Amino acid sequence: TQLLEQSPQFLSIQEGENLTVYCNSSSVFSSLQWYRQEPGEGPVLLVTVVTGGEVKKLKRLTFQFGDARKDSSLHITAAQPGDTGLYLCAGPPAGRGAQKLVFGQGTRLTINP
Amino acid sequence: ETGVTQSPTHLIKTRGQQVTLRCSSQSGHNTVSWYQQALGQGPQFIFQYYREEENGRGNFPPRFSGLQFPNYSSELNVNALELDDSALYLCASSVMSGRTWDEQFFGPGTRLTVL
Numbered sequence: 584t585q586l587l588e589q590s591p592q593f594l595s596i597q598e599g600e601n602l603t604v605y606c607n608s609s610s611v612f613s614s615l616q617w618y619r620q621e622p623g624e625g626p627v628l629l630v631t632v633v634t635g636g637e638v639k640k641l642k643r644l645t646f647q648f649g650d651a652r653k654d655s656s657l658h659i660t661a662a663q664p665g666d667t668g669l670y671l672c673a674g675p676p677a678g679r680g681a682q683k684l685v686f687g688q689g690t691r692l693t694i695n696p
Numbered sequence: 697e698t699g700v701t702q703s704p705t706h707l708i709k710t711r712g713q714q715v716t717l718r719c720s721s722q723s724g725h726n727t728v729s730w731y732q733q734a735l736g737q738g739p740q741f742i743f744q745y746y747r748e749e750e751n752g753r754g755n756f757p758p759r760f761s762g763l764q765f766p767n768y769s770s771e772l773n774v775n776a777l778e779l780d781d782s783a784l785y786l787c788a789s790s791v792m793s794g795r796t797w798d799e800q801f802f803g804p805g806t807r808l809t810v811l
Contacts, residue, residue: 587738625700625786625802626739671738682790682798683729683752686738 585610585676589687597695598664604657604690606672613675615655616684617646620669662694698723700789700803708809714775717806719787721768727751728770729800730762731786739786745770746792774808782810 590605606615614633618626630639632648632655639646643666645658659666669691673684701720709715721728727746731739741754745764759775768789774781784807788800 589738623807624804625788627802628799631799673738682727682792682800683741683744683754684731684739684788684800686731686740688736688738 585612585674585685587672587674587685587687589670589672589690591690592688593691593693595693595695596662599661602659602662602692604659604670604692605654606656606687607654608674609653610676611652613652615648615652615672615674617655617657618671618673620671620689626671626673659692662692664694664696667692667694700787700801702785702787702803702806704806705804706807706809708811709777710811711777711779713777713810714773715777715808717772717774717785717787717808719770719772719789719803721770721789722801725789725791725801726768727790727792727798728764728768729788729790730770730772731788732756733784733786733805734780735783742772777810779810782808784808 588607616631617629620626630646635650635652637648643660647656669689671689673686676685700722703718729744730742733739742756743753744751748764761773763771784805786805787803790798790800
């Protein structure tokens with residue numbers, strides 16, 4: 584079973600600070616996705632990383648896929664209260680079959696004004 | 697283009713009852729996946745439907761069943777409800793392209809509470 588472990592599970596910081604969220608696995612993933620989920624809503628895809636070592640930027644958010652494709656990180660620069668939410672990493676497990684997603688347990692981020 | 701919709705938004709049931717949750721796929725999507733998200737956890741894959749057939753199943757008992765209709769909408773049925781079934785149930789639609797991965801678009805979910 585391919586598992587994804589996220590850390591930290593909870594993070595509360597002040598507006599303007601920087602933060603990094605980690606997503607780790609002992610297994611190789613063909614790709615990893617990062618989602619953000621607001622209360623009462625489904626997850627919304629932020630980015631997909633596919634190539635080992637890949638770095639993608641989305642405004643103040645920087646996503647990196649590990650060289651071995653077993654881990655990923657999300658770095659937020661100058662966090663704002665609007666960044667508050669549940670951040671989930673997810674990936675399709677190896678092998679053929681249903682295109683299911685394996686999710687991490689999530690990182691609940693709170694940015695205080 | 698309408699997104700993924702789910703109904704109802706909230707539901708309260710008692711142990712032993714049965715429940716049916718509904719999902720309308722995004723226009724043009726032929727695949728529906730269902731996930732269970734317990735409070736404070738990430739979503740867990742229940743099963744996927746493609747062309748009205750089950751196309752993979754997660755670690756859920758047979759009392760969790762589903763249907764996909766010709767218009768690609770879908771239902772999730774849960775029999776003999778247990779307290780641990782209380783969760784947010786998410787539906788995600790996608791287009792099966794034959795690639796390793798196709799982006800899944802999630803609905804807002806149905807919050808099920810079992811008393």
